[in-house]
Amino acid sequence: xxxxxxxxxxxxQKILEFITGYVEKHEVPPTIREIQKGxxxxxxxxxxxxxxxxxxxxxLNRYERQSRGVVINNPKKIISSNMVSIPLMGRIVASxxxxxxxxxxxxxAENVVQIARDMVGNAKDLYALEVKGNSMIDALINDGDIxxxxxxxxxxxxxxxxVYLTVDSLKDPSSVTLKRVYFEGKRLKLKPExxxxxxxxxxxxxxxxxxxxxxxxxxxx
Amino acid sequence: xxxxxxxxxxxxQKILEFITGYVEKHEVPPTIREIQKGxxxxxxxxxxxxxxxxxxxxxLNRYERQSRGVVINNPKKIISSNMVSIPLMGRIVASxxxxxxxxxxxxxAENVVQIARDMVGNAKDLYALEVKGNSMIDALINDGDIxxxxxxxxxxxxxxxxVYLTVDSLKDPSSVTLKRVYFEGKRLKLKPExxxxxxxxxxxxxxxxxxxxxxxxxxxx
DNA sequence: TTGACTATAGAACGCATGTTCGGTAGAATA
DNA sequence: TATTCTACCGAACATGCGTTCTATAGTCAA
Numbered sequence: 218x219x220x221x222x223x224x225x226x227x228x229x230q231k232i233l234e235f236i237t238g239y240v241e242k243h244e245v246p247p248t249i250r251e252i253q254k255g256x257x258x259x260x261x262x263x264x265x266x267x268x269x270x271x272x273x274x275x276x277l278n279r280y281e282r283q284s285r286g287v288v289i290n291n292p293k294k295i296i297s298s299n300m301v302s303i304p305l306m307g308r309i310v311a312s313x314x315x316x317x318x319x320x321x322x323x324x325x326a327e328n329v330v331q332i333a334r335d336m337v338g339n340a341k342d343l344y345a346l347e348v349k350g351n352s353m354i355d356a357l358i359n360d361g362d363i364x365x366x367x368x369x370x371x372x373x374x375x376x377x378x379x380v381y382l383t384v385d386s387l388k389d390p391s392s393v394t395l396k397r398v399y400f401e402g403k404r405l406k407l408k409p410e411x412x413x414x415x416x417x418x419x420x421x422x423x424x425x426x427x428x429x430x431x432x433x434x435x436x437x438x
Numbered sequence: 439x440x441x442x443x444x445x446x447x448x449x450x451q452k453i454l455e456f457i458t459g460y461v462e463k464h465e466v467p468p469t470i471r472e473i474q475k476g477x478x479x480x481x482x483x484x485x486x487x488x489x490x491x492x493x494x495x496x497x498l499n500r501y502e503r504q505s506r507g508v509v510i511n512n513p514k515k516i517i518s519s520n521m522v523s524i525p526l527m528g529r530i531v532a533s534x535x536x537x538x539x540x541x542x543x544x545x546x547a548e549n550v551v552q553i554a555r556d557m558v559g560n561a562k563d564l565y566a567l568e569v570k571g572n573s574m575i576d577a578l579i580n581d582g583d584i585x586x587x588x589x590x591x592x593x594x595x596x597x598x599x600x601v602y603l604t605v606d607s608l609k610d611p612s613s614v615t616l617k618r619v620y621f622e623g624k625r626l627k628l629k630p631e632x633x634x635x636x637x638x639x640x641x642x643x644x645x646x647x648x649x650x651x652x653x654x655x656x657x658x659x
Numbered sequence: 660t661t662g663a664c665t666a667t668a669g670a671a672c673g674c675a676t677g678t679t680c681g682g683t684a685g686a687a688t689a
Numbered sequence: 690t691a692t693t694c695t696a697c698c699g700a701a702c703a704t705g706c707g708t709t710c711t712a713t714a715g716t717c718a719a
Binding site (some may be wrong): 661662667668670673675688 | 700707708716718
Binding site (some may be wrong): 243283308412 | 467469501504505559572597632638652
């Protein structure tokens with residue numbers, strides 16, 4: 218990363234701020250004369266002069282001779298813009314199987330959770346569940362946390378998944394748990410997220426894998 | 439919601455497509471004449487004609503007599519404006535005080551985390567830290583989790599906060615922990631998120647509150 | 660047929676807008 | 690001191706660009 222210490226004059230900072238503000242408000246970059254008034258510059262030629270400096274400093278890009286041809290060079294924008302809306306399908310309770318919504322239910326969901334795409338990678342058919350109760354603290358998941366699941370993603374060895382146990386085990390009396398799963402023949406190894414806890418085993422026919430956990434979100438404020 | 443079935447002519451669809459493509463590529467809306475060429479319309483007056491129709495159909499907004507004053511009315515835009523970019527300022531390690539970035543550092547952050555605004559409420563001056571190590575599992579926080587903190591938010595009774603202990607306690611040998619804090623005179627009650635663990639107390643002068651935790655995000659895929 | 664309406668073309672109008680040029684003043688340099 | 694460089698101003702220039710006007714067809718209903 219080039220840490221070129223380009224000193225910005227007061228005018229140049231004002232111009233940058235004005236442009237960012239203008240774009241946020243109008244969805245379109247300003248004209249030279251709008252910059253002139255907005256940033257309190259005395260003449261259009263001065264604006265042009267400063268814009269050239271800012272362009273040299275890589276702080277914005279210009280399209281020559283194009284009206285409103287000035288876009289701020291914000292590297293954050295590149296990362297930005299990709300969001301994903303995930304339907305919030307209900308609650309996940311330890312004593313019941315997790316809801317597995319069909320396509321219609323997904324479309325009609327009233328509440329949605331919005332997160333950035335890079336949080337969930339390429340996973341498709343996402344839905345979210347709110348965790349009720351604190352019986353999943355062994356998965357480091359608290360009451361009120363939101364787990365984002367993928368309906369269609371295959372669960373591979375080592376993935377965190379929602380597992381519904383049709384026969385309760387001794388170790389874990391709750392029926393639905395979030396664990397990392399490993400396929401070992403007819404057995405399933407279930408490993409808690411909490412590294413201080415030991416994995417345990419169930420017979421595969423006594424476990425239903427209900428979905429792959431893609432992301433967990435906790436609002437604390 | 440008005441479900442007015444506005445039939446779009448071929449030209450109008452082409453215009454819409456061209457504008458969206460142009461904006462994606464140039465970050466600036468096109469001019470009338472660029473639309474004319476790009477969408478294969480015969481004259482500028484025809485473009486104007488079609489744009490009026492599209493505006494009536496609520497498919498785009500126009501700023502009268504402004505160059506490039508045409509913005510597509512994409513409902514997804516509304517969603518994306520509800521997002522917030524949070525600079526990822528580094529790692530939080532149990533044995534060191536958490537980084538507290540100043541304004542410059544916030545602006546220059548290279549990585550950002552994007553989440554929906556409703557995840558963080560009205561909190562201002564947000565920054566994010568990646569948790570390194572698994573010494574915070576008592577706060578239900580794992581290695582690799584991302585905690586979103588507010589630099590300026592006041593920490594009130596019961597808020598989850600990052601606390602740096604200048605004198606190690608017996609209960610918790612790590613120096614920085616995430617706990618719910620309660621102010622009790624000269625003492626501070628620190629309550630782990632894990633409900634099976636008991637709160638403990640430190641003298642206020644031995645603890646620095648480093649920020650309020652607003653949200654925790656865990657990518658598991 | 661006539662009249663109303665829509666779709667289309669081409670050109671012209673007039674303000675918007677990016678650019679450039681001549682000139683001034685102060686600071687730095689040689 | 691003379692010179693060069695940067696910051697600045699005001700005005701003019703040339704084109705960009707949205708708008709509008711006129712004219713031509715085609716369609717449909719009365």
